[in-house]
Amino acid sequence: MSRAPLREPDTADLADLDQQVGYVLRRAQLAVFADFIAGQTGVVATPGQFAVLAVVGRNPGLSQSRLCELLGIKRANLVAVIDHLESLDLVRRDPSVTDRRSNRLQLTAAGDRALKRAIEDEARHEARVTRLLGAGGRAALLKQLAKLCELDSSRSFP
Amino acid sequence: MSRAPLREPDTADLADLDQQVGYVLRRAQLAVFADFIAGQTGVVATPGQFAVLAVVGRNPGLSQSRLCELLGIKRANLVAVIDHLESLDLVRRDPSVTDRRSNRLQLTAAGDRALKRAIEDEARHEARVTRLLGAGGRAALLKQLAKLCELDSSRSFP
DNA sequence: CGGATAATGTTATGATCCATAACAAACTAA
Protein backbone atom coordinates (compact mmCIF):
# COMPACT_ATOMS: atom_id res chain seq x y z
CA MET A 1 0.00 0.00 0.00
CA SER A 2 1.32 3.42 -0.89
CA ARG A 3 1.46 5.84 2.04
CA ALA A 4 0.72 9.42 1.15
CA PRO A 5 2.55 12.24 2.97
CA LEU A 6 1.54 12.34 6.61
CA ARG A 7 2.84 15.83 7.16
CA GLU A 8 0.82 18.93 6.50
CA PRO A 9 1.33 19.28 2.75
CA ASP A 10 2.60 22.64 1.59
CA THR A 11 1.71 21.82 -1.98
CA ALA A 12 -2.01 22.02 -2.52
CA ASP A 13 -3.49 18.95 -4.16
CA LEU A 14 -7.05 19.27 -5.36
CA ALA A 15 -7.21 15.54 -6.14
CA ASP A 16 -8.15 16.18 -9.77
CA LEU A 17 -11.29 17.95 -8.68
CA ASP A 18 -10.43 20.63 -11.21
CA GLN A 19 -10.78 18.01 -13.93
CA GLN A 20 -14.35 17.25 -12.99
CA VAL A 21 -17.06 19.16 -14.77
CA GLY A 22 -19.38 19.45 -11.78
CA TYR A 23 -16.77 20.92 -9.49
CA VAL A 24 -15.45 23.51 -11.93
CA LEU A 25 -19.01 24.33 -12.90
CA ARG A 26 -19.80 25.18 -9.30
CA ARG A 27 -16.76 27.40 -8.86
CA ALA A 28 -17.41 29.16 -12.16
CA GLN A 29 -21.03 29.77 -11.31
CA LEU A 30 -20.19 31.37 -7.99
CA ALA A 31 -17.64 33.63 -9.67
CA VAL A 32 -20.04 34.64 -12.44
CA PHE A 33 -22.93 35.27 -10.04
CA ALA A 34 -20.68 37.35 -7.80
CA ASP A 35 -19.62 39.44 -10.77
CA PHE A 36 -23.23 39.82 -11.88
CA ILE A 37 -24.32 40.97 -8.45
CA ALA A 38 -21.38 43.32 -8.02
CA GLY A 39 -22.28 44.91 -11.33
CA GLN A 40 -25.91 45.63 -10.48
CA THR A 41 -26.39 49.28 -9.60
CA GLY A 42 -30.14 49.35 -8.97
CA VAL A 43 -32.73 47.50 -6.91
CA VAL A 44 -32.13 44.16 -8.61
CA ALA A 45 -30.08 42.20 -6.13
CA THR A 46 -29.88 38.65 -7.46
CA PRO A 47 -29.81 36.72 -10.72
CA GLY A 48 -33.10 35.14 -9.69
CA GLN A 49 -34.85 38.48 -9.37
CA PHE A 50 -33.39 39.55 -12.70
CA ALA A 51 -34.68 36.43 -14.41
CA VAL A 52 -38.19 36.96 -13.06
CA LEU A 53 -38.28 40.62 -14.06
CA ALA A 54 -36.93 39.86 -17.52
CA VAL A 55 -39.42 37.09 -18.27
CA VAL A 56 -42.40 38.97 -16.83
CA GLY A 57 -41.36 42.05 -18.78
CA ARG A 58 -41.27 40.03 -21.97
CA ASN A 59 -44.48 38.14 -21.23
CA PRO A 60 -46.97 40.45 -19.54
CA GLY A 61 -49.92 38.61 -18.04
CA LEU A 62 -47.91 35.45 -17.46
CA SER A 63 -49.15 33.18 -14.69
CA GLN A 64 -46.91 32.06 -11.86
CA SER A 65 -47.15 28.45 -12.96
CA ARG A 66 -46.00 29.16 -16.50
CA LEU A 67 -43.23 31.40 -15.21
CA CYS A 68 -42.05 28.51 -13.04
CA GLU A 69 -42.05 26.15 -15.99
CA LEU A 70 -39.97 28.60 -17.98
CA LEU A 71 -37.43 29.15 -15.24
CA GLY A 72 -37.34 25.57 -14.09
CA ILE A 73 -38.26 26.36 -10.50
CA LYS A 74 -41.02 25.10 -8.22
CA ARG A 75 -44.23 27.05 -7.74
CA ALA A 76 -43.74 27.06 -3.99
CA ASN A 77 -40.40 28.80 -4.34
CA LEU A 78 -41.65 31.56 -6.59
CA VAL A 79 -44.13 32.89 -4.06
CA ALA A 80 -41.57 34.62 -1.86
CA VAL A 81 -39.75 36.07 -4.85
CA ILE A 82 -42.92 37.65 -6.20
CA ASP A 83 -43.89 38.75 -2.68
CA HIS A 84 -40.59 40.61 -2.46
CA LEU A 85 -40.76 42.16 -5.91
CA GLU A 86 -44.34 43.18 -5.19
CA SER A 87 -43.31 44.79 -1.90
CA LEU A 88 -40.77 46.83 -3.89
CA ASP A 89 -43.58 47.82 -6.26
CA LEU A 90 -41.80 46.28 -9.24
CA VAL A 91 -44.36 43.59 -10.05
CA ARG A 92 -48.12 43.27 -9.68
CA ARG A 93 -50.32 40.21 -9.27
CA ASP A 94 -53.43 40.99 -11.27
CA PRO A 95 -56.21 38.46 -10.82
CA SER A 96 -57.06 36.68 -14.05
CA VAL A 97 -60.66 37.15 -15.20
CA THR A 98 -60.74 33.91 -17.15
CA ASP A 99 -59.27 31.76 -14.37
CA ARG A 100 -59.91 32.93 -10.85
CA ARG A 101 -57.16 30.70 -9.45
CA SER A 102 -54.31 32.29 -11.34
CA ASN A 103 -52.60 35.66 -11.30
CA ARG A 104 -51.45 37.64 -14.29
CA LEU A 105 -48.03 39.04 -13.53
CA GLN A 106 -47.22 42.53 -14.73
CA LEU A 107 -44.32 44.91 -14.36
CA THR A 108 -45.15 48.23 -12.77
CA ALA A 109 -43.68 51.40 -14.25
CA ALA A 110 -40.95 51.21 -11.62
CA GLY A 111 -40.42 47.58 -12.49
CA ASP A 112 -39.99 48.48 -16.10
CA ARG A 113 -37.37 51.08 -15.26
CA ALA A 114 -35.58 48.72 -12.89
CA LEU A 115 -35.51 46.04 -15.56
CA LYS A 116 -34.08 48.41 -18.16
CA ARG A 117 -31.33 49.45 -15.78
CA ALA A 118 -30.60 45.86 -14.77
CA ILE A 119 -30.33 44.88 -18.42
CA GLU A 120 -27.74 47.58 -18.96
CA ASP A 121 -25.76 46.41 -15.95
CA GLU A 122 -26.09 42.86 -17.16
CA ALA A 123 -24.74 43.82 -20.56
CA ARG A 124 -21.60 45.18 -18.92
CA HIS A 125 -21.31 42.00 -16.90
CA GLU A 126 -21.67 39.94 -20.05
CA ALA A 127 -19.02 42.09 -21.72
CA ARG A 128 -16.62 41.27 -18.88
CA VAL A 129 -17.31 37.59 -19.44
CA THR A 130 -16.74 37.96 -23.16
CA ARG A 131 -13.47 39.76 -22.55
CA LEU A 132 -12.31 36.71 -20.60
CA LEU A 133 -13.50 34.05 -23.01
CA GLY A 134 -13.52 35.76 -26.37
CA ALA A 135 -16.72 36.00 -28.37
CA GLY A 136 -16.19 32.59 -29.95
CA GLY A 137 -15.28 31.00 -26.65
CA ARG A 138 -18.38 32.40 -25.04
CA ALA A 139 -20.61 31.10 -27.81
CA ALA A 140 -19.00 27.68 -27.59
CA LEU A 141 -19.47 27.67 -23.84
CA LEU A 142 -23.16 28.49 -24.14
CA LYS A 143 -23.61 25.61 -26.54
CA GLN A 144 -21.88 23.11 -24.26
CA LEU A 145 -23.80 24.29 -21.22
CA ALA A 146 -27.07 23.92 -23.10
CA LYS A 147 -26.13 20.33 -23.85
CA LEU A 148 -25.42 19.69 -20.19
CA CYS A 149 -28.95 20.74 -19.30
CA GLU A 150 -30.17 17.66 -21.16
CA LEU A 151 -28.79 15.48 -18.40
CA ASP A 152 -31.89 16.56 -16.54
CA SER A 153 -34.84 15.13 -18.39
CA SER A 154 -33.14 12.06 -19.80
CA ARG A 155 -32.92 10.55 -16.33
CA SER A 156 -35.40 7.70 -16.05
CA PHE A 157 -35.29 3.98 -15.56
CA PRO A 158 -34.61 2.29 -18.90
CA MET B 1 -44.64 52.70 -26.49
CA SER B 2 -44.95 49.17 -27.83
CA ARG B 3 -47.56 47.08 -26.07
CA ALA B 4 -46.55 43.47 -25.66
CA PRO B 5 -49.23 40.74 -25.75
CA LEU B 6 -51.61 41.09 -22.84
CA ARG B 7 -52.97 37.60 -23.14
CA GLU B 8 -51.44 34.61 -21.48
CA PRO B 9 -48.74 33.78 -24.04
CA ASP B 10 -48.77 30.22 -25.27
CA THR B 11 -45.30 30.59 -26.72
CA ALA B 12 -42.69 30.60 -24.00
CA ASP B 13 -40.30 33.52 -24.21
CA LEU B 14 -37.25 33.27 -21.99
CA ALA B 15 -36.29 36.88 -22.80
CA ASP B 16 -32.84 35.84 -24.05
CA LEU B 17 -31.99 34.45 -20.65
CA ASP B 18 -30.61 31.41 -22.44
CA GLN B 19 -28.04 33.67 -24.09
CA GLN B 20 -26.64 34.79 -20.76
CA VAL B 21 -23.74 32.86 -19.36
CA GLY B 22 -24.81 33.13 -15.72
CA TYR B 23 -28.30 31.79 -16.32
CA VAL B 24 -27.27 28.83 -18.44
CA LEU B 25 -24.46 28.13 -16.03
CA ARG B 26 -26.98 27.82 -13.19
CA ARG B 27 -29.25 25.48 -15.11
CA ALA B 28 -26.32 23.34 -16.23
CA GLN B 29 -24.92 23.11 -12.72
CA LEU B 30 -28.22 21.93 -11.31
CA ALA B 31 -28.51 19.28 -14.02
CA VAL B 32 -24.93 18.08 -13.55
CA PHE B 33 -25.21 17.97 -9.75
CA ALA B 34 -28.49 16.07 -10.00
CA ASP B 35 -26.87 13.53 -12.28
CA PHE B 36 -23.88 13.25 -9.97
CA ILE B 37 -26.09 12.64 -6.96
CA ALA B 38 -28.33 10.18 -8.77
CA GLY B 39 -25.24 8.22 -9.74
CA GLN B 40 -23.84 7.86 -6.23
CA THR B 41 -24.54 4.41 -4.85
CA GLY B 42 -22.84 4.69 -1.44
CA VAL B 43 -22.88 6.97 1.58
CA VAL B 44 -21.63 10.01 -0.33
CA ALA B 45 -24.70 12.17 -0.78
CA THR B 46 -23.49 15.48 -2.18
CA PRO B 47 -20.74 16.91 -4.39
CA GLY B 48 -19.53 18.84 -1.35
CA GLN B 49 -19.00 15.70 0.68
CA PHE B 50 -17.27 14.09 -2.26
CA ALA B 51 -14.89 17.02 -2.63
CA VAL B 52 -13.97 16.92 1.05
CA LEU B 53 -13.37 13.17 1.03
CA ALA B 54 -11.31 13.35 -2.15
CA VAL B 55 -9.05 16.15 -0.95
CA VAL B 56 -8.57 14.69 2.52
CA GLY B 57 -7.83 11.32 0.98
CA ARG B 58 -5.19 12.86 -1.21
CA ASN B 59 -3.74 15.04 1.54
CA PRO B 60 -3.78 13.14 4.83
CA GLY B 61 -3.14 15.37 7.82
CA LEU B 62 -4.59 18.43 6.12
CA SER B 63 -5.90 21.14 8.42
CA GLN B 64 -9.43 22.47 8.11
CA SER B 65 -8.14 25.91 7.18
CA ARG B 66 -6.04 24.66 4.30
CA LEU B 67 -8.86 22.47 3.12
CA CYS B 68 -11.10 25.53 3.07
CA GLU B 69 -8.56 27.46 1.01
CA LEU B 70 -8.36 24.63 -1.48
CA LEU B 71 -12.10 24.29 -1.85
CA GLY B 72 -12.83 28.00 -1.73
CA ILE B 73 -15.23 27.76 1.20
CA LYS B 74 -15.34 29.49 4.58
CA ARG B 75 -13.96 27.84 7.69
CA ALA B 76 -17.24 28.30 9.50
CA ASN B 77 -19.08 26.32 6.84
CA LEU B 78 -16.74 23.38 6.89
CA VAL B 79 -17.41 22.54 10.51
CA ALA B 80 -20.82 20.99 9.97
CA VAL B 81 -19.58 19.04 6.95
CA ILE B 82 -16.74 17.47 8.94
CA ASP B 83 -19.07 16.93 11.89
CA HIS B 84 -21.33 14.93 9.62
CA LEU B 85 -18.57 12.91 7.97
CA GLU B 86 -17.11 12.23 11.39
CA SER B 87 -20.48 11.04 12.67
CA LEU B 88 -20.52 8.59 9.76
CA ASP B 89 -17.04 7.46 10.76
CA LEU B 90 -15.58 8.45 7.41
CA VAL B 91 -13.22 11.17 8.65
CA ARG B 92 -11.27 11.77 11.85
CA ARG B 93 -10.08 15.01 13.44
CA ASP B 94 -6.68 14.17 14.90
CA PRO B 95 -5.23 16.95 17.04
CA SER B 96 -2.02 18.33 15.61
CA VAL B 97 0.99 17.94 17.89
CA THR B 98 2.85 20.87 16.38
CA ASP B 99 -0.10 23.30 16.53
CA ARG B 100 -2.62 22.66 19.24
CA ARG B 101 -5.18 24.88 17.54
CA SER B 102 -5.51 22.84 14.39
CA ASN B 103 -6.77 19.39 13.48
CA ARG B 104 -5.20 16.94 11.09
CA LEU B 105 -7.92 15.43 8.97
CA GLN B 106 -7.67 11.75 8.08
CA LEU B 107 -9.87 9.26 6.29
CA THR B 108 -10.88 6.25 8.33
CA ALA B 109 -10.80 2.85 6.69
CA ALA B 110 -14.51 3.20 6.00
CA GLY B 111 -13.85 6.66 4.58
CA ASP B 112 -11.26 5.22 2.26
CA ARG B 113 -13.67 2.58 1.01
CA ALA B 114 -16.46 5.14 0.61
CA LEU B 115 -14.15 7.41 -1.35
CA LYS B 116 -13.07 4.63 -3.70
CA ARG B 117 -16.67 3.73 -4.39
CA ALA B 118 -17.66 7.38 -4.86
CA ILE B 119 -14.81 7.83 -7.32
CA GLU B 120 -16.06 4.89 -9.37
CA ASP B 121 -19.58 6.35 -9.38
CA GLU B 122 -18.16 9.73 -10.29
CA ALA B 123 -16.28 8.21 -13.22
CA ARG B 124 -19.53 6.88 -14.61
CA HIS B 125 -21.12 10.28 -14.12
CA GLU B 126 -18.22 11.92 -15.91
CA ALA B 127 -18.57 9.39 -18.73
CA ARG B 128 -22.20 10.42 -19.14
CA VAL B 129 -21.09 14.03 -19.40
CA THR B 130 -18.45 13.13 -21.94
CA ARG B 131 -20.98 11.21 -23.99
CA LEU B 132 -23.02 14.40 -24.21
CA LEU B 133 -20.20 16.79 -24.98
CA GLY B 134 -17.58 14.66 -26.67
CA ALA B 135 -14.11 14.38 -25.22
CA GLY B 136 -12.90 17.51 -27.00
CA GLY B 137 -15.98 19.45 -26.06
CA ARG B 138 -15.57 18.48 -22.44
CA ALA B 139 -11.93 19.56 -22.40
CA ALA B 140 -12.81 22.87 -24.03
CA LEU B 141 -15.58 23.39 -21.49
CA LEU B 142 -13.24 22.80 -18.56
CA LYS B 143 -10.84 25.36 -19.97
CA GLN B 144 -13.52 28.02 -20.39
CA LEU B 145 -14.94 27.38 -16.94
CA ALA B 146 -11.48 27.72 -15.43
CA LYS B 147 -11.17 31.11 -17.09
CA LEU B 148 -14.51 32.19 -15.64
CA CYS B 149 -13.22 31.51 -12.15
CA GLU B 150 -10.79 34.39 -12.64
CA LEU B 151 -13.70 36.82 -12.46
CA ASP B 152 -13.51 36.22 -8.74
CA SER B 153 -10.23 37.70 -7.56
CA SER B 154 -9.91 40.43 -10.16
CA ARG B 155 -12.78 42.34 -8.62
CA SER B 156 -11.51 45.43 -6.85
CA PHE B 157 -11.99 49.14 -7.14
CA PRO B 158 -9.78 50.50 -9.92
C1' DC C 1 10.67 37.93 27.85
C1' DG C 2 6.23 40.01 27.03
C1' DG C 3 2.66 42.23 24.77
C1' DA C 4 0.40 43.09 20.39
C1' DT C 5 -1.14 40.65 16.41
C1' DA C 6 -2.64 36.86 13.72
C1' DA C 7 -4.42 32.24 12.85
C1' DT C 8 -7.55 28.16 14.03
C1' DG C 9 -11.70 26.00 14.96
C1' DT C 10 -16.10 26.99 16.58
C1' DT C 11 -20.82 29.03 17.52
C1' DA C 12 -24.49 31.81 16.17
C1' DT C 13 -27.12 33.86 12.80
C1' DG C 14 -29.14 35.06 8.50
C1' DA C 15 -29.83 34.92 3.29
C1' DT C 16 -30.54 32.20 -0.94
C1' DC C 17 -32.05 28.48 -3.37
C1' DC C 18 -33.93 23.99 -3.90
C1' DA C 19 -37.24 20.17 -2.58
C1' DT C 20 -41.63 17.87 -0.64
C1' DA C 21 -46.06 17.54 1.28
C1' DA C 22 -50.41 19.31 2.20
C1' DC C 23 -54.39 22.39 1.37
C1' DA C 24 -58.33 25.42 -0.21
C1' DA C 25 -60.18 27.36 -4.13
C1' DA C 26 -61.22 26.91 -8.75
C1' DC C 27 -61.27 24.62 -13.09
C1' DT C 28 -62.17 20.45 -16.17
C1' DA C 29 -63.98 16.25 -17.75
C1' DA C 30 -66.74 12.13 -17.43
Add this chain to the structure above:
DNA sequence: TTAGTTTGTTATGGATCATAACATTATCCG
Protein backbone atom coordinates in the same frame (compact mmCIF):
# COMPACT_ATOMS: atom_id res chain seq x y z
C1' DT D 1 -72.70 16.30 -10.15
C1' DT D 2 -68.78 13.78 -9.10
C1' DA D 3 -63.99 12.87 -9.59
C1' DG D 4 -59.69 14.44 -10.80
C1' DT D 5 -56.49 18.25 -11.82
C1' DT D 6 -54.43 22.79 -11.63
C1' DT D 7 -53.15 27.14 -9.13
C1' DG D 8 -51.29 29.64 -5.59
C1' DT D 9 -50.02 29.19 -1.00
C1' DT D 10 -48.11 27.64 3.62
C1' DA D 11 -45.07 24.93 6.20
C1' DT D 12 -40.92 22.66 6.57
C1' DG D 13 -36.38 20.97 5.86
C1' DG D 14 -31.73 20.53 3.55
C1' DA D 15 -27.60 22.41 1.34
C1' DT D 16 -24.53 26.34 0.65
C1' DC D 17 -23.24 30.69 1.07
C1' DA D 18 -21.89 34.94 4.16
C1' DT D 19 -20.58 37.70 8.57
C1' DA D 20 -19.44 38.56 13.15
C1' DA D 21 -17.77 37.21 17.46
C1' DC D 22 -15.02 34.30 20.60
C1' DA D 23 -11.53 31.28 23.21
C1' DT D 24 -7.45 29.08 22.45
C1' DT D 25 -3.09 29.00 20.64
C1' DA D 26 0.99 30.73 17.61
C1' DT D 27 3.82 34.08 16.06
C1' DC D 28 6.09 38.46 15.63
C1' DC D 29 8.75 42.03 17.41
C1' DG D 30 10.55 45.46 20.29
